[in-house]
Amino acid sequence: METPILGVSGRAEATRPDPRVPLGELVFALLMLALGVFALVGVFTIHVPVGVKAGPTVFPLFVSIILLGSAVAVLVNVLRGKRAEVEEGEDIDPDAKTDWLTIAKIVGAVVAHLLLIDIVGCAPAATVLFGVVAWALGATRWWLAFVIGLVVSLVIQVVFAGLMGLSLPWGPALGWLGEVF
Amino acid sequence: MDSWTLLLEGFATALQPQYLVFAFLGVLVGTAVGVLPGIGPAMTVALLLPLTYTLDPTAALITFAGIYYGGMYGGSTTSILLNTPGESASIVTAIEGNKMAKMGRGAAALATAAIGSFVAGTIATVGLTLLAPVLAQFAVNLGPADYVALIVIAFITVGALIGSSVPRGMLSLGVGLFLGLVGTDTLTAQQRYTLGLLPLSDGIDIVLVAVGLFAVGETLYIAARLRHGGIDVIPVTRGWRSWMTKSDWKRSWKPWLRGTAIGFPIGTIPAGGADVATFLSYATERKLSRHKSEFGRGAIEGVAGPESANNAAAAGVLVPLLTLGLPTTATAAIILVAFQAYGLQPGPQLFQNQPALVWALVASLYVGNVILIILNLPLVGMWVKLLQIPRPYLYAGILLFAAFGAYALNFAVVDILILAIIGVLGYFMRRYGYPVAPLVVGMILGPMGEEYLRKALQLSQGDLTTLFVQPFAATAYIVLALLVAGGLWLRRRQRRYEQALTASIAVPIRTDSEV
Numbered sequence: 245m246e247t248p249i250l251g252v253s254g255r256a257e258a259t260r261p262d263p264r265v266p267l268g269e270l271v272f273a274l275l276m277l278a279l280g281v282f283a284l285v286g287v288f289t290i291h292v293p294v295g296v297k298a299g300p301t302v303f304p305l306f307v308s309i310i311l312l313g314s315a316v317a318v319l320v321n322v323l324r325g326k327r328a329e330v331e332e333g334e335d336i337d338p339d340a341k342t343d344w345l346t347i348a349k350i351v352g353a354v355v356a357h358l359l360l361i362d363i364v365g366c367a368p369a370a371t372v373l374f375g376v377v378a379w380a381l382g383a384t385r386w387w388l389a390f391v392i393g394l395v396v397s398l399v400i401q402v403v404f405a406g407l408m409g410l411s412l413p414w415g416p417a418l419g420w421l422g423e424v425f
Numbered sequence: 426m427d428s429w430t431l432l433l434e435g436f437a438t439a440l441q442p443q444y445l446v447f448a449f450l451g452v453l454v455g456t457a458v459g460v461l462p463g464i465g466p467a468m469t470v471a472l473l474l475p476l477t478y479t480l481d482p483t484a485a486l487i488t489f490a491g492i493y494y495g496g497m498y499g500g501s502t503t504s505i506l507l508n509t510p511g512e513s514a515s516i517v518t519a520i521e522g523n524k525m526a527k528m529g530r531g532a533a534a535l536a537t538a539a540i541g542s543f544v545a546g547t548i549a550t551v552g553l554t555l556l557a558p559v560l561a562q563f564a565v566n567l568g569p570a571d572y573v574a575l576i577v578i579a580f581i582t583v584g585a586l587i588g589s590s591v592p593r594g595m596l597s598l599g600v601g602l603f604l605g606l607v608g609t610d611t612l613t614a615q616q617r618y619t620l621g622l623l624p625l626s627d628g629i630d631i632v633l634v635a636v637g638l639f640a641v642g643e644t645l646y647i648a649a650r651l652r653h654g655g656i657d658v659i660p661v662t663r664g665w666r667s668w669m670t671k672s673d674w675k676r677s678w679k680p681w682l683r684g685t686a687i688g689f690p691i692g693t694i695p696a697g698g699a700d701v702a703t704f705l706s707y708a709t710e711r712k713l714s715r716h717k718s719e720f721g722r723g724a725i726e727g728v729a730g731p732e733s734a735n736n737a738a739a740a741g742v743l744v745p746l747l748t749l750g751l752p753t754t755a756t757a758a759i760i761l762v763a764f765q766a767y768g769l770q771p772g773p774q775l776f777q778n779q780p781a782l783v784w785a786l787v788a789s790l791y792v793g794n795v796i797l798i799i800l801n802l803p804l805v806g807m808w809v810k811l812l813q814i815p816r817p818y819l820y821a822g823i824l825l826f827a828a829f830g831a832y833a834l835n836f837a838v839v840d841i842l843i844l845a846i847i848g849v850l851g852y853f854m855r856r857y858g859y860p861v862a863p864l865v866v867g868m869i870l871g872p873m874g875e876e877y878l879r880k881a882l883q884l885s886q887g888d889l890t891t892l893f894v895q896p897f898a899a900t901a902y903i904v905l906a907l908l909v910a911g912g913l914w915l916r917r918r919q920r921r922y923e924q925a926l927t928a929s930i931a932v933p934i935r936t937d938s939e940v
Contacts, residue, residue: 334507
């Protein structure tokens with residue numbers, strides 16, 4: 245899967261030294277092309293039981309063709325200078341530059357949440373998620389973010405686990421509350 | 426008539442106190458979440474999917490009907506009162522409504538939007554009531570090859586017409602189809618694209634993909650370029666009793682009706698969704714208005730028409746969804762997910778096998794509309810407060826709900842991981858201009874399309890021509906070609922129109938670099 249990415253992005257840098265080359269856009273389109281190649285190669289590894297007409301490979305073949313065809317079309321468009329049109333939104337500052345650090349913090353918070361949930365329970369892990377994300381997005385008082393997060397996650401825990409019976413883990417700190425229900 | 430009896434029975438169900446409470450809650454929550462900036466109708470429905478884990482099917486579908494209409498309506502409040510450009514579907518309402526609010530006529534703009542939505546929603550629901558049983562009756566006789574044709578229509582129109590670039594839309598569709606393939610083939614029990622990983626052998630849950638793309642991906646996209654500083658909400662001063670003057674009514678009622686007439690048919694055909702309907706309505710009102718000079722400076726017709734068209738289209742989208750099982754927008758696709766969570770498959774069989782449920786749902790659409798207008802006229806003060814929620818808490822809350830919804834699906838941590846991965850994919854798709862709606866539609870329709878395709882090919886002993894020779898299928902492909910050509914032409918006109926409009930009224934709806 246990796247060879248085509250390295251090969252063509254190297255070529256793109258060589259032929260277009262212009263700093264305005266949309267590198268990210270190209271890399272993403274190439275990844276999609278790689279996905280198409282992966283899908284097509286994968287078709288031949290699917291086992292077709294003997295005697296089956298219109299078996300499990302018919303549709304994957306069709307999907308691979310759509311993926312490859314449209315990925316090539318996007319690549320051609322990007323290389324010919326047709327840039328992506330991105331959506332605006334009410335809360336988006338059109339002049340702002342992409343803040344990768346904030347994205348990393350948020351993704352980190354989600355990963356921390358999934359690592360913590362089985363150890364400390366649903367509500368505490370959700371509190372951490374809420375608090376870290378709010379802090380990453382610039383909440384003025386970071387401790388308040390954790391307090392609000394705790395309240396929201398306790399409400400969810402009590403309503404969905406306590407009253408409606410979903411088996412969300414209570415965790416060691418809140419185990420006593422779980423026994424109430 | 427038979428369907429009237431069934432509809433009355435539906436009302437008898439929907440008007441039971443406990444279901445009225447669910448309809449009320451659905452509208453309230455749907456509007457509240459829809460008003461929140463940055464949350465469109467698709468994300469509203471996706472975030473609230475966990476409700477289906479705990480409610481009985483009728484209650485859940487009634488709640489979702491409320492959420493759907495509430496979420497559709499909520500966006501207009503945002504674009505009228507928030508001093509920043511809104512999402513593309515409400516862009517034309519944003520121009521006129523926002524200008525009206527700035528002149529101190531925000532209350533009138535909100536009222537004409539609310540009443541217009543009610544009028545349009547009700548008339549369009551009548552249309553749905555009349556049209557759906559006929560279509561369902563017709564669809565019973567369709568064979569596998571005909572369904573393949575219908576699904577191909579949905580694929581191509583959604584891929585080509587949603588979003589600004591055809592290849593990007595088709596690529597998004599392809600990724601959705603691919604994700605739908607991952608897992609174990611239902612007919613032959615063969616593993617496909619699972620990489621030998623156990624969590625993938627059951628396939629990727631569509632809920633994770635919908636929530637990941639619409640909640641996590643969108644949050645990351647906004648977080649990367651969040652607008653910091655104060656939130657600029659235009660105050661609504663006057664009390665709600667004096668909302669619309671006599672001349673406001675006089676100028677609004679025709680646009681409401683025209684908007685409905687434009688929106689409902691466009692909603693029923695797969696032509697790119699409400700976006701096209703609002704644009705056409707705006708262009709029509711501008712052409713017919715006797716107050717042309719007011720357009721771009723706060724013309725009430727420019728709010729009344731597009732807002733009605735938007736809601737009528739929302740009801741129209743339910744026609745192919747309920748009768749054929751075909752979602753033509755991202756929101757409809759996620760509602761289909763809610764149906765499937767209960768093992769229900771919308772389509773002609775649903776009308777035959779579960780008439781009570783279907784007609785209770787239709788009846789609840791009428792009820793939801795009434796609740797919507799009762800709630801919206803007096804509660805504007807509350808919606809304004811919602812607009813002022815500090816953004817860090819808002820987006821932290823969205824992520825919290827998304828993670829909760831993912832975990833509660835199977836109580837498996839790996840689902841949160843898949844959610845995060847899909848979220849990052851959604852971020853990059855948005856960043857590089859790929860529409861995410863075709864992905865969701867592709868993922869949900871892909872497995873259905875595959876099933877019909879293989880059935881058709883088995884019947885014909887592998888002969889591919891079977892897909893094209895039947896009269897219905899052949900007609901469908903001709904219609905498809907017309908739809909795509911017409912849709913792309915409309916889209917081009919819309920873009921030019923919006924650019925000209927932006928230039929003529931000198932409002933920076935889009936940033937300079939983009940125009």
